[in-house]
Amino acid sequence: xAGPLGQRVGRRAAPSAGASSAERHEPVSPGxxxxxxxxxxxSDLRVRFRSRDGMVxxxxxxxxxxVEPGQTLAIIGESGSGKTVSAYALMGLLPRTAQxxxxxxxxxxxxxxxxxxxxQDHRGRNVAMVFQNPERSLNPTMQIGDQITxxxxxxxxxxxxxxxxxxxxxxxxxxxxxxxxxxxxxxHQLSGGMRQRVVIAIALACEPQLLIADEATTALDVTTQAQxxxxxxxxxxxxxxALLMISHDLALAASYAxxxxxxxxxxxxxxxxxxxxxxxxxxxxxRALIDAVPRxxxxxxxxxxxxxxxxxxxxxxxxxxxxxxxxxxxxxxxxQSAPPLEEHEIGHWWACWHPCGTERPADA
Amino acid sequence: MPEVTPEATPLTAAAGTGPALAAGGDLxxxxxxxxxxxxxxxxxxxxxxxxxxxxxxxxxLRAGETLGIVGETGSGKSTLARSVIQAPPPKQGAVIFQGQxxxxxxxRAMKPVRRELQMVFQDPFTSLDPxxxxxxxxxxxxxxxxxxxxxxxxxRVNSLLELVGLDPADYGRRQPxxxxxxxxxxxxxxxxxxxxPKLILCDEPVSSLDVLVQAQVLNLLExxxxxxxxxxxxxxxxxxxxxxxSDRVAVMYLGKLCEIGPVRDIYRQPLHPYTLALLTxxxxxxxxARKREARTVIxxxxxxxxxxxxxxxxxxxxxxxxxxxAAEAPQLRAVGxxxxxxxxxxxxxxxxxxxxxxxxxxxxxxxxxxxxxxR
Numbered sequence: 001x002a003g004p005l006g007q008r009v010g011r012r013a014a015p016s017a018g019a020s021s022a023e024r025h026e027p028v029s030p031g032x033x034x035x036x037x038x039x040x041x042x043s044d045l046r047v048r049f050r051s052r053d054g055m056v057x058x059x060x061x062x063x064x065x066x067v068e069p070g071q072t073l074a075i076i077g078e079s080g081s082g083k084t085v086s087a088y089a090l091m092g093l094l095p096r097t098a099q100x101x102x103x104x105x106x107x108x109x110x111x112x113x114x115x116x117x118x119x120q121d122h123r124g125r126n127v128a129m130v131f132q133n134p135e136r137s138l139n140p141t142m143q144i145g146d147q148i149t150x151x152x153x154x155x156x157x158x159x160x161x162x163x164x165x166x167x168x169x170x171x172x173x174x175x176x177x178x179x180x181x182x183x184x185x186x187x188h189q190l191s192g193g194m195r196q197r198v199v200i201a202i203a204l205a206c207e208p209q210l211l212i213a214d215e216a217t218t219a220l221d222v223t224t225q226a227q228x229x230x231x232x233x234x235x236x237x238x239x240x241x242a243l244l245m246i247s248h249d250l251a252l253a254a255s256y257a258x259x260x261x262x263x264x265x266x267x268x269x270x271x272x273x274x275x276x277x278x279x280x281x282x283x284x285x286x287r288a289l290i291d292a293v294p295r296x297x298x299x300x301x302x303x304x305x306x307x308x309x310x311x312x313x314x315x316x317x318x319x320x321x322x323x324x325x326x327x328x329x330x331x332x333x334x335x336q337s338a339p340p341l342e343e344h345e346i347g348h349w350w351a352c353w354h355p356c357g358t359e360r361p362a363d364a
Numbered sequence: 365m366p367e368v369t370p371e372a373t374p375l376t377a378a379a380g381t382g383p384a385l386a387a388g389g390d391l392x393x394x395x396x397x398x399x400x401x402x403x404x405x406x407x408x409x410x411x412x413x414x415x416x417x418x419x420x421x422x423x424x425l426r427a428g429e430t431l432g433i434v435g436e437t438g439s440g441k442s443t444l445a446r447s448v449i450q451a452p453p454p455k456q457g458a459v460i461f462q463g464q465x466x467x468x469x470x471x472r473a474m475k476p477v478r479r480e481l482q483m484v485f486q487d488p489f490t491s492l493d494p495x496x497x498x499x500x501x502x503x504x505x506x507x508x509x510x511x512x513x514x515x516x517x518x519x520r521v522n523s524l525l526e527l528v529g530l531d532p533a534d535y536g537r538r539q540p541x542x543x544x545x546x547x548x549x550x551x552x553x554x555x556x557x558x559x560x561p562k563l564i565l566c567d568e569p570v571s572s573l574d575v576l577v578q579a580q581v582l583n584l585l586e587x588x589x590x591x592x593x594x595x596x597x598x599x600x601x602x603x604x605x606x607x608x609x610s611d612r613v614a615v616m617y618l619g620k621l622c623e624i625g626p627v628r629d630i631y632r633q634p635l636h637p638y639t640l641a642l643l644t645x646x647x648x649x650x651x652x653a654r655k656r657e658a659r660t661v662i663x664x665x666x667x668x669x670x671x672x673x674x675x676x677x678x679x680x681x682x683x684x685x686x687x688x689x690a691a692e693a694p695q696l697r698a699v700g701x702x703x704x705x706x707x708x709x710x711x712x713x714x715x716x717x718x719x720x721x722x723x724x725x726x727x728x729x730x731x732x733x734x735x736x737x738x739r
Contacts, residue, residue, distance in 0.1 A: 078574040079545075191665055192437070221436040221601055223662055226645040248574055255647040292579035294608035296646060300627050303586060304579040304608070310544065 037108055038066035039209055039242050040090070045102040045112075047085050047094065057314045059085040061266035062102065064341075067210060067242050072233070074245040074253035074274075076289070077263035080311055083246045086263075087212050090244075091129055092119035106210075124155045128203035132215035134195035137202075138187040144171075144198050145183030148205060155206040170201040173238075175231060193224035197231065207239060214246045229256050250289050254278055262286045265312050265322040268341055271349040282348070282355035285323045321353070329354050389427030392563060392595055393448070396422050398457035400440070400447045404670070413670050417443040418454070419619040422696075427562070430589065430596040432610030432627075434603050434642065438666050440619040441599045445565045448597065449481055450474055462562070479509065482556035486568035488548035492540040492555075498525070499536040502554045509559065524554040528584060546577035550584065557588065565597045570605070582608060603642050607631055612703070615639045618669055618677040621696060625704030633713055635699055635706040638662075638678045676709070684710045 047060040060082040067073050075083045088094045090104060092111055104111040106126055114122065123129075131137050139147055148167035152158060158166060164183075171179035174197040187195055196216065203211055213232065217225040233256060236243050247253050253260050254274045262270040262283065270283035281287050291305045309326040312318065321327070324334040333353055341351040398421045406412035418440045425431050433441045447454040450466050459466045466477060485491040492501055503521045506512060512520065522532035528550040540548055549569060556564050566585070570578040586609065588594060600606050606613055607627055614624040615636060623636040634640045641662040664681045667673055675693040679685040686709070694707045 078576065193665065222603070222645040223436060223641060225647075227663075229647075249647065250575070252647040289575055292575045294579075294582065294602075294605045296604040296607055296631055296643065298608065300607055300610060301586060302608075303583045306579045306583060307576060308580075 039069045039071075039107060040067040041103070041105040042066070042086075042090070043103045043105075045086065045089060045104060046100070047082070047089055048099040049097055050099070055315050058317075059098075059266055059314060060089070063261075063263070063266075063268045065261055065268065065271070067244060069209065070236070070240045070242055071259070072236065072243045072245065072257045073259050073261065074247060074257035075261045075263055076247050076250050076253050078248060078311060080314070081263040082266040083263050084214055087129065087214050087244070087246050090210075090212065091123055091127055093123075093129075121155070124151065124208065125206045126208055127210045127212060128206070128208040129212040129214060130196070130199050130203050130216040132218050134192065134199045134219075135187065137199045138195060140187050143184050143186060144190070147198070148183075148202050151202045151205045166205070167201075170205060171198070173204070173235065174198070174201045176201075192220055193227060196220065196224075196228055200228075200232070200235070204235065204239070204241070208241060210242045210244060211236075212244045212246065215248070216245075217252070218247070218249070225252070232256075250286075251293060262289070266314055267322065267351065268349075269323065269351045271341070273347055276345075276348050280345075280348070282344070282350040282357075283323075283352050284327050284329050284354075284356060287356050288326075288328075321351070329356070389429060389595075391424060392427045392429075392462060393425040393597075394458070394460040395424070395448065396458040396460070398422070398444070398447055398454050398459065400443050400454045415669050416672070417619055417669065418447060419672075420457075421616075421619075421621050422457075423614055423621070423624060425563070425595055425597060427595055428589075428593055429612065430598055430610045432598045432600065432606035432613040433616060434600060434606050434613060435616035436601060436666060438618070438669060439616040440669075441616050442567050444616070445483070445567055445597060445599055449478070449483060449565060475509075479559045480562045481565070482559065482561040482563075483565045483567065484549075484552050484556050484569045486571050488545065488552045488572075489540055491552055492548060494540050496539065497536065498530075498538050498540075498543070498551050499532070501540075501551060502558055505555065505559050511559075520558065521554075524558055525551075527557070527588070528554045529580075530554075544577070545573050546581060549573065549581050553581075553584065553588070557592070560592075561594070563595045563597065565599070567599045568601070569598075571600065571602075578605075585609060602646070603631075604646050615642065618666065618672050620677050621707060622678065623704075623706045623708075624696070625706075626701070629701050629704045633700060635704065635711040635713065636678075636708050637682050637684050637710075637712065640712060676707075686710065 043064045044062045045060055045064070046058070046062050049057045049059055051057065063082075063086060065073070075086065077083045085094070089100055090111070092114060094100060100112050102112065106122065111119075111122060138144070145164065145167045148170055149160070149163040152163045152166050168179045168183060171182055176182050176194060176197055187198070190198065211232075216232070217228050220228060229252070232243060235241065245253060245257055254277065257274050260272060260274050260277050261268050262285065264285050270277065270281070270286045277286065278290065281290060288305070288307045294304065307326050307328065312322050312325065319337065320335040321330070321338050324330040327334065331354060339351045339353045341349050343349045344355070398418055399416065400418040402415045402417060404412040404415055421444060423431065433444065435441045446452070448459050450459070450469070453467055457467065461477060461481060464477070466474065469477070499518070499521050502524055503517050506517045506520060511517070522536065525532040525535060530547060530550055535543070535547065540551070543551065569585070570581050573581060582605070585596070589596060596609065598606060598609050610627050612624065612626050613630045615622045615630070615638065617638050623630065623634070623639050630639065631643070634643055645662075662681050667677070667680055673680045674690055676682070676685070676689040679689040682689070688709050692709070694709050696705045696707045698704065699706050699711050700713065
């Protein structure tokens with residue numbers, strides 16, 4: 001058990017305390033001198049679920065990554081790839097049936113095996129989460145102002161009046177027009193995009209250092225999605241919050257994140273900066289994901305390149321690369337031993353024995 | 365016993381009244397001035413207002429052609445599709461399908477028409493009966509229309525399951541809960557195809573699927589279209605996806621048609637500011653993706669459809685809006701290349717009609733700049 005999480009370490013002062021290589025990913029974020037530890041350090045995280053009939057599902061199979069203060073990181077993958085389970089582990093929101101091993105260190109404090117009381121302090125103040133469906137995140141019977149003040153007063157020693165002021169301030173921050181009036185409205189009186197703004201306001205109520213957006217814009221229209229993403233990035237710049245985007249949409253991740261992690265079957269299979277990932281994709285799975293998305297610059301009625309099969313059963317342990325059964329480039333060795341995730345090029349990690357080596361010319 | 369044979373519609377160059385079209389099959393569907401309204405009720409059943417979900421929409425669809433309809437939530441695109449299949453019938457206008465006006469037909473007279481006009485919905489799980497087996501779901505339309513003997517129906521169901529890529533021996537006995545999302549959507553497609561329709565209305569058929577599965581289902585729809593000579597009315601909110609499947613695209617905003625035209629023109633040279641906003645909102649994958657300044661995010665929210673802005677409905681969010689937009693409703697008119705219609709006083713690149721130059725002072729670098737569309 002680690003020490004109390006509630007106390008804030010005063011590391012958010014002193015911007016530009018020595019520009020070092022560590023600051024490569026965080027152009028405008030405050031804090032982090034050369035000696036700065038990452039904000040979040042996940043190493044060899046594993047999550048297993050045991051069902052009633054004794055089946056074990058290995059939802060997350062040893063993932064490691066770090067998030068620097070102010071960084072935007074995206075985790076992408078299909079349904080069932082383990083991205084949401086990983087996010088829940090970061091929040092300490094997994095059910096008791098989950099067996100978590102490995103380490104999640106937030107500002108040096110271990111989260112795994114933290115008690116519920118300490119976790120409640122962790123959530124909201126350190127890490128906050130925005131979920132896919134704003135309808136389900138909000139209480140339909142409560143005015144939105146009250147829902148924000150509830151979150152504020154849970155964590156900060158503010159009076160009723162002050163908390164209400166803070167709620168208005170937060171609504172203004174997420175660019176909701178006429179916040180004093182909107183405070184007294186109920187979720188059903190707002191549009192989907194507005195509701196998601198309220199959810200973001202609640203998440204930012206205690207100025208967390210990491211915001212996890214789990215498919216936060218998936219249920220929204222493209223135009224609203226663009227508005228919400230712009231808002232998230234603006235707020236991130238203003239507050240210096242790190243952003244962890246979880247999405248199935250590679251294009252969305254590429255447009256907004258600095259670094260992208262691709263997950264498949266509970267493992268990270270490729271990790272690179274967004275530009276690198278698209279310019280020099282190495283993992284055949286990522287290649288397949290990129291190719292499968294219809295693009296506005298392609299001709300109509302052209303069949304999309306698809307791969308067959310389905311993601312593997314996570315309850316079965318199999319040797320070799322988990323993508324090998326569906327991989328167009330799979331060879332004998334892929335089925336025998338699993339390739340480790342290694343940094344083959346600077347800042348570009350992949351887990352593949354036979355990576356796509358050809359340089360892809362930049363799109364015109 | 366109906367066979368899965370290509371319809372082999374002769375693709376004759378039809379001399380339609382409307383604009384000349386790229387895919388020149390026979391006129392299959394002609395929607396004229398369609399209006400759909402819903403009366404809202406206040407407490408106690410008092411009339412609370414009239415919501416005009418679709419407002420004076422006209423378009424044509426030819427045999428073998430796919431028309432994509434895009435727009436945000438609340439633009440009326442799903443209501444339009446439902447009005448076409450008369451569920452419920454529209455308040456005004458005509459829906460002429462194969463030369464017959466469907467508006468005002470009795471349910472009995474609609475029954476043979478529905479054989480040729482099928483629909484695939486967004487969520488396959490809510491459109492499939494959870495207690496039925498896949499074979500029964502796919503075979504139900506045959507039973508309902510009293511087609512074929514029991515054995516013939518079974519053969520037909522099996523051949524269709526094979527057509528959509530599901531092994532009938534394995535999947536025929538399953539129930540929807542034993543299917544993945546992609547498989548369930550394949551079952552829904554098989555059910556829509558079982559009566560050999562001419563036109564399938566696809567309402568966001570792949571929106572709830574993962575990218576890889578989405579690509580598989582899109583390819584399946586494409587394969588079926590060319591093999592069976594189908595026409596699609598393809599509704600989606602994703603412009604890139606619509607381009608993939610469509611010959612022509614119609615853009616809707618708040619119940620009105622903003623722009624309609626061949627895919628090539630719409631994407632290369634969007635004329636309506638709303639179309640451009642939709643195009644630039646698509647997150648683009650590519651090395652130059654992080655060019656955030658290239659994006660023109662449209663501000664504001666969709667206005668209430670109960671009280672839409674006067675005249676041009678997009679003017680409250682439009683960077684090019686001027687006084688004329690509030691005073692005079694823009695009509696759909698041909699601008700630029702053939703068959704490309706736009707309802708805007710100040711289109712982004714007008715070679716005809718109003719000079720676009722007068723509208724540029726208010727725009728935010730949106731002037732026909734296709735940089736954001738390139739990927």
